[in-house]
Amino acid sequence: MVPEYISFVEKFCTGCSQCVRVCPTKTIRIRNNKAVFFDELCIGCGECTRVCPEGAVSSSISVIEPCMKDKLNVVIVSPVLYAQFPGVMPSDVLIGLNEMGFDHAIDLSYYLEMFQYAVDEFVLENRKSNNAPWPLISPICPVVIRLIVLNYPNLLDHILPLRRPVSLLGDEIREKLSHEHGVDKKDIIIYHITPCHAKVVPDRSGLMDELGFIDRALGINRIYPGLKQKLEQVKELELSLFPNEHFSFVPSTRGPLWGMSGGEIAGMRIDNVIAVSGVKETMAYLEKIEMGLFSDMEYIEFRACTEGCLGGPLTAVDRYMAKSTVQKFIKMFGIGRRLPRHKIRQLYDKGWFFSRIKPSELAGVYKSKRKPLTFDDMKKIEKLMSLIHGSDCGACGAPDCKTFAEDVVTEAADLKACFKMKE
Amino acid sequence: MSSLKKSFNVRCRDFIHAGEASISVQQLLKQMHIDPVLIRRIAICGYEGEMNVVMHGGDGIYCVEINTDRIVLDISDKGPGIADIAKAMEKGFSTASDEYREMGFGAGMGLPNMKKNADEMIVESEPGCGTRVRMSFIIKQSTPT
Ligand SMILES: Nc1ncnc2c1ncn2[C@@H]1O[C@H](COP(=O)(O)OP(=O)(O)OP(=O)(O)O)[C@@H](O)[C@H]1O
Ligand code: SF4
Ligand SMILES: [Mg+2]
Numbered sequence: 310m311v312p313e314y315i316s317f318v319e320k321f322c323t324g325c326s327q328c329v330r331v332c333p334t335k336t337i338r339i340r341n342n343k344a345v346f347f348d349e350l351c352i353g354c355g356e357c358t359r360v361c362p363e364g365a366v367s368s369s370i371s372v373i374e375p376c377m378k379d380k381l382n383v384v385i386v387s388p389v390l391y392a393q394f395p396g397v398m399p400s401d402v403l404i405g406l407n408e409m410g411f412d413h414a415i416d417l418s419y420y421l422e423m424f425q426y427a428v429d430e431f432v433l434e435n436r437k438s439n440n441a442p443w444p445l446i447s448p449i450c451p452v453v454i455r456l457i458v459l460n461y462p463n464l465l466d467h468i469l470p471l472r473r474p475v476s477l478l479g480d481e482i483r484e485k486l487s488h489e490h491g492v493d494k495k496d497i498i499i500y501h502i503t504p505c506h507a508k509v510v511p512d513r514s515g516l517m518d519e520l521g522f523i524d525r526a527l528g529i530n531r532i533y534p535g536l537k538q539k540l541e542q543v544k545e546l547e548l549s550l551f552p553n554e555h556f557s558f559v560p561s562t563r564g565p566l567w568g569m570s571g572g573e574i575a576g577m578r579i580d581n582v583i584a585v586s587g588v589k590e591t592m593a594y595l596e597k598i599e600m601g602l603f604s605d606m607e608y609i610e611f612r613a614c615t616e617g618c619l620g621g622p623l624t625a626v627d628r629y630m631a632k633s634t635v636q637k638f639i640k641m642f643g644i645g646r647r648l649p650r651h652k653i654r655q656l657y658d659k660g661w662f663f664s665r666i667k668p669s670e671l672a673g674v675y676k677s678k679r680k681p682l683t684f685d686d687m688k689k690i691e692k693l694m695s696l697i698h699g700s701d702c703g704a705c706g707a708p709d710c711k712t713f714a715e716d717v718v719t720e721a722a723d724l725k726a727c728f729k730m731k732e
Numbered sequence: 733m734s735s736l737k738k739s740f741n742v743r744c745r746d747f748i749h750a751g752e753a754s755i756s757v758q759q760l761l762k763q764m765h766i767d768p769v770l771i772r773r774i775a776i777c778g779y780e781g782e783m784n785v786v787m788h789g790g791d792g793i794y795c796v797e798i799n800t801d802r803i804v805l806d807i808s809d810k811g812p813g814i815a816d817i818a819k820a821m822e823k824g825f826s827t828a829s830d831e832y833r834e835m836g837f838g839a840g841m842g843l844p845n846m847k848k849n850a851d852e853m854i855v856e857s858e859p860g861c862g863t864r865v866r867m868s869f870i871i872k873q874s875t876p877t
Contacts, residue, residue, distance in 0.1 A: 460762070462768045463768045463769065463771065463772045596755050596758060597751070599758065599771075599772055599775050600751070600754055600755075600758070600775040600776055600778070600779035601775070601776040601779065601780075601845070602779070605836075681763070681764055681765030682763045682764050682765075683734075683764070684734040684735065684736045684798065684800075685734060687736045687760070687764070687798075688736060715763075
């Protein structure tokens with residue numbers, strides 16, 4: 310079955326097997342010259358959508374939904390969006406979105422900063438009591454969370470049990486706007502413009518409390534052409550006033566910085582932190598944490614995308630160009646702190662930041678449906694491997710010989726699919 | 733009773749490949765749906781054992797034997813051996829060089845951690861000939877395999 314994250318047009322698929330090779334959880338095979346998916350193993354990283362040369366595999370949110378009349382259309386903007394427009398001020402990007410028909414375009418950076426304070430508080434508190442399992446793992450990247458649920462369940466209780474900034478903000482906004490405008494909460498549609506392929510399926514990213522706060526996700530790459538056009542008009546009108554009269558959440562540099570690998574931890578006071586980006590690198594680190602390494606670290610920022618969310622699958626501009634734009638913002642504005650710590654502390658003490666679902670409760674939410682391999686299976690696999698003695702040519706439709714041997718033993722593939730085994 | 737054996741070569745001072753045997757075993761156990769908590773204990777012991785061979789031992793062999801009721805790690809090397817095993821087992825005892833300490837090793841916690849995480853552990857060593865560390869882990873019948 311095709312995973313929810315993906316839209317697959319079979320007739321475009323040529324069976325070239327590029328997606329098979331890049332999939333980090335080995336979810337895809339080629340059968341009869343077409344890609345097929347083991348749905349339950351998909352972590353939504355979007356690697357397959359990046360490599361497909363035919364456009365057969367793409368993200369399932371690439372379709373832009375029109376803003377709905379008679380509803381209040383609100384959009385929460387991932388700061389990665391600003392990095393797509395060199396030379397344009399973030400506040401102008403928000404105006405551009407207003408011009409496109411969104412009633413409110415809301416910046417996240419205030420909430421990002423709050424989240425960073427809350428992480429500081431959590432770590433400092435647990436450092437004293439030594440309650441937390443070290444290192445703590447950032448809850449931000451949904452792909453990483455899903456990877457842990459699927460393959461590293463031991464590490465679930467390392468996930469920091471705080472809600473993501475988007476869900477904190479989404480919650481607030483619906484409350485406030487329905488009050489201010491006197492509209493029913495159901496008549497407020499919250500969109501989220503995102504570079505993230507994994508935010509597509511609310512059900513799955515809802516793992517960490519996002520469910521219900523975001524109604525629709527929009528890919529940056531989809532909104533980009535229309536927005537770019539609007540921004541040119543905005544420039545001509547010299548409209549550079551701050552929008553959002555209802556929300557004093559003026560963009561800060563912290564937002565764009567957040568999109569870079571290392572941007573999440575850059576705003577924190579705690580020191581023993583690292584940032585890791587890339588799905589392969591993430592897996593290697595998770596394996597090591599399972600072996601007891603890095604327990605002297607307090608917090609690890611993982612991002613499934615290389616260079617962080619600036620490299621997300623739904624971005625419009627190359628990640629390194631986007632990074633350069635962010636660096637220019639930082640040069641111009643610095644990264645100040647704006648929030649009074651004691652206020653955040655009050656919210657923290659009230660439990661406002663805490664996730665309602667404990668990460669450890671996620672165990673088993675998604676499980677591989679593959680049978681466990683028995684001793685005999687293992688022996689058979691080894692024997693097959695010695696017979697195949699292959700070079701991972703991929704002609705059989707599996708990503709590598711070992712996976713093929715496993716498929717054969719679990720009766721998911723025919724031995725004759727290997728050209729060496731044909732005779 | 734069926735069992736499965738696998739062995740990996742571990743090379744002394746080869747920090748580039750250090751840890752690979754432990755990772756392979758970890759992946760193998762996951763595919764067999766061994767209890768994750770047990771996998772973690774085995775991973776910790778395996779890694780510490782493997783690193784000791786890489787740092788203090790000589791070239792060695794890392795063997796894993798998986799039975800229905802227990803898993804055994806057998807890590808041996810042809811290095812300098814351990815003169816005083818009881819001493820080496822103490823928390824905080826380490827002969828690691830400054831170079832290794834800079835790399836973050838040498839807390840002297842490896843062997844004590846292995847002892848803590850294994851159900852049974854036997855260390856044998858002959859100075860000048862090598863070291864062999866065997867650890868067993870009992871698979872509880874209640875845990876689905
Ligand atoms: N395979 C081995 N060959 C020779 N000596 C060893 C071997 N394994 C351990 N030792 C000796 O035992 C000592 C204690 O080992 P242990 O693993 O407890 O600590 P460590 O390796 O020094 O530090 P850590 O494991 O905390 O990084 C080592 O410093 C070393 O002298
Ligand atoms: S790195 Fe960012 S864009 Fe990429 S999957 Fe994670 S959260 Fe989404
Ligand atoms: Mg050691």
